[in-house]
Amino acid sequence: MSPQSRRRFLRQSSLVLPALGLGMHRQSFADFATGETIAWKNARILTAKSAPIDQGTLVVQGASILAVGDVDAVEIPANAKVIDATGKWIMPGLVCTHSHIGGMGAADGSAPIQPGVRILDSLNVRNSGFKRALAGGLTTLNIMPGSGHLISGQTVYCKLRYAGKGPSTIDELLIRDADGAGLGGLKMANGTNSIGESPFPGSRGKSAFLVREQYIKAREYHAKVVAAKDDPDKLPPRDLHLEALVEAMQWKRIVHHHTHRHDDIITVLRLAQEFNLRVVLHHVSEGWKVAKEIAAAKVPCSVIVIDSPGGKLEARDMTFRNGRILDEAGVRVAFHTDDWITDSRVFTRSAALAVRAGMNRDRAIEGLTIAGAEMLGLENRIGSLTPGKDADFAILSGDPLSVYTRVLETWVEGQKAFDLSDPEDAIFAEGGTGAGSDLDPFLCCYAQPWQMGGKQ
Template sequence: MRAYTNATMITGEGTMLTKGTLLVENDKIVAVGEQVEIPSDAELIDVTGKFITPGIIDVHTHLGVHEEGVGPAGADFNETSDPVTPFVRALDGINPVEKGFEDARRSGVTTVQIMPGSANVIGGEMVVLKTVGTIVDEMVIRNPSGMKAALGENPKRVYGSKGKAPVTRMGVAALFRQEFIKAQNYLNAIEKDKHHARDLGLEQLAKVLKKEIPLRVHAHRADDIVTIIRLKQEFGFDLTIEHCTEGHQISDFLAKQNIRVSVGPTMSTRSKVELADKGWHTVKELMEKGISVSVTTDHPVVGIEYLLTSLANAVKHGVPEEEAWKMVTSNAAKHLGVEDRVGSLEKGKDADFVIWTGHPFAVETKVESTFINGEMVYHG
């Protein structure tokens, strides 16, 4: 058992402790607080002047399926043979020793969601992992953690350039509806006949219709966001909105939907028309309307090592610090459906935490150590 004492602690639930103690045994947190009873046999580690936070979480990445510095050989994130590929799984394309995982650990990122890219109207299943390991199956926290879909320019550009559907936003929505109607019919058929022929893609979409997993939809523009909410109402699935770049334009409407959103990669350039109104005002506006927001890098669009920098930028633009931390800890864990294990410093949760040399937002501060499941996985 180890006791980290005299730390300034950011719990992930919106509170900060001074001279806090974190008690860890094996892979779990045993106790957190300013008045923790420390067993006589515990190893004492004095971290006076340092900060401890939960391991931080990026809810939307392509780590391991879009390998850095590799080129086409490492591009396993878009199955562009067809605009509708619900049958693929990100799990099958992840290289767990890809350089980005090391960058994550060095930056205090301990949990990530990895998903297919946004070329396809329906792109396949995603997975939530810890950022350490050599066998991807042993890194999993939740699999599958959602089904990827995408509206807007990406499917139009990828398939329109090939002379295939979709070439318009109407076509994107039509393909989406068509596939979900097939999935509804498939569910009805197997309910009547348990020996009905299997279909992998429809099986995986059926999980969405049965609300076993959410649909996580790439949508930048306000009209695309409204379209996916319209489709949610038609088919009754659970939904998160990914990117939500123009969400601030319809924040009152979004606030009525009870939908979690991820915002980012706000540090990227305005590389396409959908990003014309990109900015930190989106995070602030959505947060102020009571919407549960997470911040993402969309790695490798922005390197995962800049997740904390993204958070600091949100604070500079008016997001209260305690609310900002939730966006990469407790809010992020709830976005992914893994809040029972990660996202805050609480008794019984996984011992995923980071020791910082000073205030995490200070320019001179570094990650001193990153821990996953109680094991040190990085030491600076």
């Protein structure tokens, strides 16, 4: 096979993959409905939905939560295995709305807008980043392409199903809808990261123009599809890029939008309104400057917490107070790791530093769990310890907002996927020789001198 034809083959086969993937590894709740029943007693439980329970019981049946509440109020089924969790804390599995682990790489350097490209097709399920994330208590990730494009492709929502011998393919990690289709959003960016040499835009005005032009095309494309009424002779040629944009306008895909500067944030709100996008603002370094406007637009924010401001002009006014100011203005706030920018193993630290700067403790815990779940549209399945939801949770040695607290165990859908007392897992929590990552993320197209790497 010539290189050209091989490339074509790869391209075509990647287009066919979704059809093959359907239902291949469906993780049906029914598989576990008859599974083991386990009850943790006497733990301090943060449900992320109601007030913390000082001495509580969590009952898990199979892959789901059966009951949660005060020890006196929860009846433990007779067949349950009972674990005394005195002194330990249990919280929902952490949800990271913005992660780059898994050796990801979606859109390449050929164009600034590539919504048809899926990150799914680039992920390495054996990358140690997944294990590190579990060591931090994470159970759900939105894995995203980088911010070097205006539209860098389709994101993927993953459950860290690493219990037992672990997954063989990335498909086993997908969170699927009722029809078995893997769920994910659309990654967009504005500001300096996606500005560059032609064909990338050279300015903010050009950036917004290019995006608007594509969404207008997508609208026209969709109108043609609707008008064709399934008549193959009238249907326009299938366009995967435009299809993804149509899905975004239909709210089938949440738009996860990288943005830092206050004016860039407002530009996102403007575009979201024009094209009826369901958007989550990501990073939002200067969100605190336009908190009222974000609140009025009812757009949630997934905030990054970085140890110092700067690194680029648009992050110079980044502050630990961002979470508090946005929350107090009425904006829904979640946190994210942006792993490898920050380390998934210390994800709780992001919430803790927001609390350091005055954010309400309970809201900060929500920012690690249920608020993130809402921003992925998965709040009915994950994000809080609520009967009927997936049994995704972390068992900790103490308060998640303390530096001294360790994640002892991470459970995903009723199965233990991380155990600090197991040396094979502990190495991913501590690091050391053998804990290395297989691949670094492919972060395409930064044109600026601060391009990641050892030197400038």
